[in-house]
Amino acid sequence: MTQVGVLLSGSGTNLQALIDACCGDFPARIAVVISNKKEAYGLERARAAGIPAIHIPHRGWGSRAAFESKLSETLRDHGVEWVACAGFMRILSPAFLREWPWRVLNIHPALLPAFPGIDGQAQALAAGVRIAGASVHFVDSGTDTGPIVAQAATFVNPTDSREDLLGRILTMEHKLYPMCLRMAVEGRLQVKDGAAKVDLAPGEALLLVDPALLAAQPRGA
Numbered sequence: 734m735t736q737v738g739v740l741l742s743g744s745g746t747n748l749q750a751l752i753d754a755c756c757g758d759f760p761a762r763i764a765v766v767i768s769n770k771k772e773a774y775g776l777e778r779a780r781a782a783g784i785p786a787i788h789i790p791h792r793g794w795g796s797r798a799a800f801e802s803k804l805s806e807t808l809r810d811h812g813v814e815w816v817a818c819a820g821f822m823r824i825l826s827p828a829f830l831r832e833w834p835w836r837v838l839n840i841h842p843a844l845l846p847a848f849p850g851i852d853g854q855a856q857a858l859a860a861g862v863r864i865a866g867a868s869v870h871f872v873d874s875g876t877d878t879g880p881i882v883a884q885a886a887t888f889v890n891p892t893d894s895r896e897d898l899l900g901r902i903l904t905m906e907h908k909l910y911p912m913c914l915r916m917a918v919e920g921r922l923q924v925k926d927g928a929a930k931v932d933l934a935p936g937e938a939l940l941l942v943d944p945a946l947l948a949a950q951p952r953g954a
């Protein structure tokens with residue numbers, strides 16, 4: 734059973750999807766959840782599931798390196814082999830990533846490389862795209878620039894509010910992240926020549942499509 738550490742800063746609905754996946758026939762266990770925000774609801778979700786939930790503030794260490802050393806030490810103390818960022822609002826430094834070489838995944842609410850950084854959903858709405866979605870990628874030292882593992886697509890209506898689109902994308906995220914984490918912990922995911930290589934299991938795909946995307950016929954605002 735592979736031990737996974739989850740890093741987050743917020744509500745933790747993706748954490749919940751991973752916790753729920755781990756309840757079933759899943760080859761991983763969430764060994765620890767770490768938040769840089771004390772009030773993150775994700776910590777509550779972890780506690781409710783009996784998972785160690787640890788607040789490590791990003792301030793007060795004197796340096797980013799010291800904060801990240803504490804992160805690494807805590808992850809190692811819990812036997813973690815893979816790290817899943819799930820709404821973790823800090824950029825991880827090259828030094829941290831060297832300690833976890835191609836062992837850190839992230840989920841981003843946009844079809845990368847479009848709309849990296851803050852609020853991918855609002856960026857998609859502002860750009861007027863018709864298709865939006867989420868990406869799971871390996872973390873490198875850029876902002877949402879690491880090798881893409883798999884993506885999930887849904888539709889955008891011109892009349893969508895940010896919350897409409899956010900909710901539709903989140904629903905897809907909750908399917909995408911457990912699927913990608915399974916690939917990782919089963920040893921079927923690696924990076925070669927700067928690209929993610931996936932050994933697909935029967936029935937798996939690197940693109941999940943919201944069935945409503947195919948039915949949707951956006952007609953203008």
Ligand code: GRF
Nearest residue numbers: 744745746747820840841842
């Ligand atoms: C998600 O939209 C994820 O893609 C992004 O941060 C958000 C986290 O949401 N990285 P939650 O805390 O998992 O609900």
